[in-house]
Amino acid sequence: MLPKPFTKATAVRARPHHIEAKPRRSTKKGKVRLLVLTRQMLTQAVVPVDKGGGTDTFAHAFIDLADRMQNLQLDIVALEPPARNLADTAKVRMHYFKASRLHDLLWTFREGRNPLANAVLLFAMAWAMLRTALRLTRSHQYDAVYAIGGPIAGLAGIALKTLAGLPLIMHFQYTYHFRSAAPAVRALAAAFYRRADALIGNCKMLGTDATAIGMPASRCFAISNWVDQEVFRPLPDRPAKRAKWNVPADATAFFFGGRFCPTKHVDRLIDALHGLRTPGMVFLFAGEGVLEPELRRIAAANPAIRLLGTRTRDDLVELHNACDVQFWGSVDVDYPGLVIMEAMSSGLPVVTSDETMNTLYPGEKIDPAMIGAPRYARLYPPTREGIRQAIRESVERRAELLELRPEVRAFAQRRFGFANALQLLDVIAQTAGCERPRALARATFSASQ
Numbered sequence: 282m283l284p285k286p287f288t289k290a291t292a293v294r295a296r297p298h299h300i301e302a303k304p305r306r307s308t309k310k311g312k313v314r315l316l317v318l319t320r321q322m323l324t325q326a327v328v329p330v331d332k333g334g335g336t337d338t339f340a341h342a343f344i345d346l347a348d349r350m351q352n353l354q355l356d357i358v359a360l361e362p363p364a365r366n367l368a369d370t371a372k373v374r375m376h377y378f379k380a381s382r383l384h385d386l387l388w389t390f391r392e393g394r395n396p397l398a399n400a401v402l403l404f405a406m407a408w409a410m411l412r413t414a415l416r417l418t419r420s421h422q423y424d425a426v427y428a429i430g431g432p433i434a435g436l437a438g439i440a441l442k443t444l445a446g447l448p449l450i451m452h453f454q455y456t457y458h459f460r461s462a463a464p465a466v467r468a469l470a471a472a473f474y475r476r477a478d479a480l481i482g483n484c485k486m487l488g489t490d491a492t493a494i495g496m497p498a499s500r501c502f503a504i505s506n507w508v509d510q511e512v513f514r515p516l517p518d519r520p521a522k523r524a525k526w527n528v529p530a531d532a533t534a535f536f537f538g539g540r541f542c543p544t545k546h547v548d549r550l551i552d553a554l555h556g557l558r559t560p561g562m563v564f565l566f567a568g569e570g571v572l573e574p575e576l577r578r579i580a581a582a583n584p585a586i587r588l589l590g591t592r593t594r595d596d597l598v599e600l601h602n603a604c605d606v607q608f609w610g611s612v613d614v615d616y617p618g619l620v621i622m623e624a625m626s627s628g629l630p631v632v633t634s635d636e637t638m639n640t641l642y643p644g645e646k647i648d649p650a651m652i653g654a655p656r657y658a659r660l661y662p663p664t665r666e667g668i669r670q671a672i673r674e675s676v677e678r679r680a681e682l683l684e685l686r687p688e689v690r691a692f693a694q695r696r697f698g699f700a701n702a703l704q705l706l707d708v709i710a711q712t713a714g715c716e717r718p719r720a721l722a723r724a725t726f727s728a729s730q
Contacts, residue, residue, distance in 0.1 A: 311716060312352045312353075313352055313353050313354065313709075313713070313715050314354040314355075314424050315353070315354070315423060315424060315425055315709070316356050316358070316418070316421075316423045316425075316427070316441070316447070317340075317344075317355050317356065317357045317426075317428075318410055318414060318427070318429065319358070319359050319430050319434055320359075320406055320433040321337040321359060321430060322337075322359070322362045322363075323337060323340060323344075323359050323360075323362060338619050339429065339454055339483075339506055340357075340359070343355075343429065344357060344367075344373055346702050347372040347373050348370065348372060349720060350372075350706075350718040350719060351719040351720070352716070352718050352719055353372060353718035354372055355372065355373045356421065356423070357373060357374070357375050358376050358378065358414050358417070359376075359377060360377065360378060360380055360410075361377035361378060361379050363381065376413050377413075378410055378412065378413040379409070380405075380406055383402060383406050386402055403433055406433045407433050407434075407437040407440070410434065410437040411437045411440050414426075414441050415441065415444065418441065418444075418445040423447055424447075424448075424713035424714070425447055425449070425450055425713035426441050426448070426450065427452065428451050428452065431454065431455060435453075435473065435477070436473075438451060439476045442476065448478045448713050449477050449478050450478065450479045450481065450709055450712050450713075451474075451481065452481040452482075452483075452705075453480070453481070453482050453483075453487055456482065456484060456486040456641070456642075457470070457487070457490060458641035459494050460490050460494055471491075471495040471496060474491050474495075474496040475495070475497070477500065478712050479500055479708055479709075480501045481503075481504055481708060482501070482502070482503055483504065483505055483506045483616055484613060484614070484615045484616035485503040486613070486614055486615055486616070487503070488501035502708050504704050504708065505616070505696065505697065506697070506701065507622070507697050507699055507701040507702050508619060508623050508626050508697055510693070510694060510697070510698055513597075513598055513601070513622075513623045513624075513626035513627045514598065514626065514690070515627060515687075515690055516598060516602040516627075519603065522602045522603040525599065526599065526600060526603045529563070531561060532561050532562060532563050533561060533562050533675055533679045534562075534564075534604040534605050534606075535563065535606055535675065536565050536567070536600050536601065536604035536606070536607055536624065537550070537565070537566045537567065537568070537608045537609055538567045538568055538597065538620040539568050539610065539611055539618070540568055540569070540570040541566070541570030541571065541572040541573045542570045545570075545611055545638060546609055547572045548575075549663055550608075550668060551572065551575050551579055552665050553668035553672075554579055554583070554586060557583075557669065557672070559583060559585040559586075562585050562676065563587070564587065565600060565604060566586070566588050566589060567590070567591070567596075567600065568591060576588060598627055601623070601628070602628070602629075604629060605629075605630075605675065605682050605683070606630050606631065606632055607620075607621060607624035607630065607632070608632060608633075609632070609634065609671075610624065610631055611638055612634060612637060612647050612651075612652070613639045613642075614642055614645050614647055615651055616651065621633070621652060622693065622696075622697040625652070625653075625657065625689050625690070626693040626694070628686035628687065628689050628693075629686070629689065630658065630682045630685050630686070631657065631658035631659070632658065632659045632660075632671040632675055633658065633660060633661075633671075634647070634662075635660035635661060636663050647660065651696075653696075656685070657688060657689045659671065659675075
């Protein structure tokens with residue numbers, strides 16, 4: 282069943298789905314073939330813990346999806362990584378383009394405060410991606426173009442739609458605020474969005490913003506991301522996991538996963554932890570980022586604060602099971618970050634900000650229902666006192682947090698499971714005018730959990 286398209290007022294009332302592009306059938310009956318565009322430098326052996334942002338992790342989840350489906354073929358156009366490439370499989374083929382210097386400049390100008398640099402990098406990176414994608418369309422037939430992430434992949438997708446006549450699905454992993462922009466910017470964003478045959482956000486806010494500037498509501502969809510809940514899961518022998526990660530049996534262990542940057546409130550965490558007495562507490566930080574030197578300085582003065590670097594998925598699952606609470610995971614107004622989805626899937630309760638970390642909506646309160654607050658998560662002001670209150674109350678609630686773990690896991694299975702992937706495939710199939718990919722027996726079982 283298709284997710285409900287947006288309405289301008291509420292973004293929830295169903296309307297008939299309308300597709301303007303002509304359907305294009307796969308060359309093989311029953312097989313769905315997508316050309317996937319992402320500007321991310323996909324990692325391999327190590328989960329980035331937000332090192333490359335949520336898009337990187339989501340792109341991997343979508344690639345893994347092909348192995349769970351009977352009739353889904355993906356050709357992935359992505360930025361060439363500096364080390365080992367992802368290996369091709371029977372259902373996924375990788376096609377890399379070289380633009381390492383552009384990637385470095387994108388990181389340099391990541392705050393988006395230089396309009397000229399933004400425009401040059403947008404077009405340069407999209408062109409680098411488009412050249413590889415165009416070469417593929419000359420030798421293969423695709424049902425649709427699926428652009429993951431943001432404006433760079435979207436712009437390359439628009440050009441590919443124009444030149445190759447393919448339906449275009451744009452999937453954004455970030456909510457913009459164009460309805461409050463200057464008229465010229467709103468008009469440009471509206472024209473950009475309208476080139477998509479389906480515009481997908483991982484929350485309702487994207488569609489609300491897009492329809493406010495003129496995108497047809499019937500082409501906007503909200504589909505939550507998902508995580509692999511066969512990987513992120515409760516593990517047996519929790520005491521052994523705590524011993525492995527040097528967490529004392531009677532300590533309250535806080536787990537933070539994500540980029541060490543102001544966007545993730547790490548500057549506020551540093552301020553709250555600086556000078557804080559931490560008897561019976563352990564703070565484990567997985568990730569890396571621009572605030573790592575400051576975090577290391579307070580860790581040097583307090584052995585309860587430990588920096589673990591970027592960890593593998595197996596390590597993350599063990600940390601979820603060893604710790605007592607997920608500490609200040611990334612949140613948007615109506616969307617939790619993947620690090621929260623992963624932790625809750627392992628059964629780990631959450632304490633985090635009651636305000637969005639999306640800098641385009643400063644001070645906006647988050648929707649507590651998205652992470653099951655107040656039962657499975659607790660929300661606090663993103664201030665020194667608010668963060669310290671979250672720490673104090675977590676220590677006081679340690680026994681309660683342990684008892685909640687099975688309920689947290691069950692909540693995550695309902696909200697962040699494989700059923701979301703099947704909803705996404707519904708939208709892709711209808712937009713492309715082809716059969717929806719069929720789940721393998723194992724995937725069907727996972728979706729019903």
